[in-house]
């Protein structure tokens with residue numbers, strides 16, 4: 346079986362590679378060196394054949410995995426060049442060369458795409474590393490922040506907190522602002538303030554002609570709509586975001602309870618009842634009820650970011666009254682920055698928060714695969730049984746995260762931004778951390794079983810920030826009612842070879858040249874080309 350899929354993979358690679366085959370990247374190197382300052386770092390990896398025999402430049406042995414936080418070999422191609430842009434002018438110049446010479450360009454900001462898509466999805470592309478465009482300016486008078494696209498969440502949390510502000514984003518401090526915000530950006534403050542993309546006021550971006558454009562509610566209005574929620578890698582390369590900041594919570598409280606697997610079904614049912622029937626939405630949006638389920642235990646956490654502690658206490662009492670007696674409970678409270686830092690290092694203790702969020706240069710890489718589904722009704726009892734059975738057969742590390750998606754998110758009109766999932770109650774992230782290569786395939790299959798056990802109760806939609814290359818019908822899954830509108834955005838420069846539509850796989854490519862993309866296009870029924878290698 347493996348061999349059959351390897352053959353399919355190799356055959357497909359060969360076709361793709363041959364379509365994109367070039368005698369060399371000499372013209373590209375010539376163009377870049379004529380337009381970019383000599384101080385700009387450019388790497389031509391030796392792993393790309395076209396770089397190996399050039400007399401014009403020296404290729405470099407470069408470990409491409411360093412550019413992605415996802416370990417595990419999901420990146421199966423090598424770029425022609427990686428350019429370390431220092432400012433938007435550099436981005437413009439790279440794009441000019443790419444358009445002139447028909448190269449595909451991909452931006453890499455934090456490198457945290459779940460599938461490594463900041464490295465693109467095709468051979469001999471150009472990767473622009475945006476990491477150094479990472480400035481952070483806070484305007485405390487109007488409560489806005491202006492950020493270079495390569496800034497990471499940790500430094501933004503740290504800097505904004507100095508002014509009692511924060512951003513309503515995810516907690517992992519190493520995630521890059523650009524990919525995160527363009528795809529939505531969901532976090533513990535989302536019930537209170539919506540998604541990060543809901544607070545984007547303006548963007549500066551480079552289009553396929555190499556022009557620096559301003560995108561806001563009066564300029565490039567379709568792009569302003571699309572770039573708030575449709576994901577990175579589409580239409581333009583964003584170089585700067587202006588974001589409405591939110592007040593940082595004065596305190597973050599958390600109460601968590603833990604049960605062993607014998608209570609799994611009851612706890613899962615009661616958790617869902619609380620979300621659907623006890624009308625958590627009637628509680629304030631300061632409350633968040635998360636549940637983690639694994640084959641060894643379950644944990645429900647109530648987070649509270651308000652100051653009316655009565656509300657928090659009532660919810661805790663209700664949780665304890667409705668659920669079987671937990672094996673363990675835990676309560677803690679901390680200031681917002683310490684709370685955020687815990688995602689960086691669980692045992693913050695006496696650690697210096699500045700070091701954790703701002704100064705630490707090395708960040709971890711992850712070996713995981715994730716799938717995700719939204720729900721607008723509780724999972725039925727028979728499917729909960731199937732889910733629990735599947736869970737019990739796990740032979741590796743895994744966790745299923747149940748996270749609410751209601752609150753302020755659903756008060757915003759669905760047509761306001763490209764993010765279409767405004768009426769769902771919760772989402773589940775199904776995650777495994779393969780511990781060894783040999784068992785990876787088996788664990789992937791197991792993940793699929795767990796996912797399928799509760800698939801039919803879901804809305805069958807998912808969140809682009811949790812992108813999964815194995816999803817068929819991805820346009821519908823990620824974009825739902827906005828497919829057509831996104832499809833119609835033709836941000837094509839006059840006379841350009843770029844086909845101007847959304848690329849063939851979300852987050853796959855910024856703009857493509859007239860090189861035909863092998864077997865993809867807009868047929869929703871197609872699964873991304875390399876999916877077979879990593880699944881089944």
Ligand SMILES: Cc1cc2nc3c(=O)[nH]c(=O)nc-3n(C[C@H](O)[C@H](O)[C@H](O)COP(=O)(O)OP(=O)(O)OC[C@H]3O[C@@H](n4cnc5c(N)ncnc54)[C@H](O)[C@@H]3O)c2cc1C
Nearest residue numbers: 454455456457458463515521524525530531577578583852
């Ligand atoms: C450990 C971890 C925790 C996470 N937690 C959360 C969470 O709590 N909430 C949440 O919503 N998401 C979360 N995510 C998902 C994360 O938001 C997305 O993977 C996001 O796309 C990462 O952005 P990035 O800039 O780091 O990634 P990259 O890999 O650099 O980019 C992601 C995509 O955006 C494109 N892109 C990058 N920069 C630009 C740019 N300047 N202009 C245009 N396109 C660009 C890339 O080409 C790629 O297609 C998490 C991911 C990880 C790995």
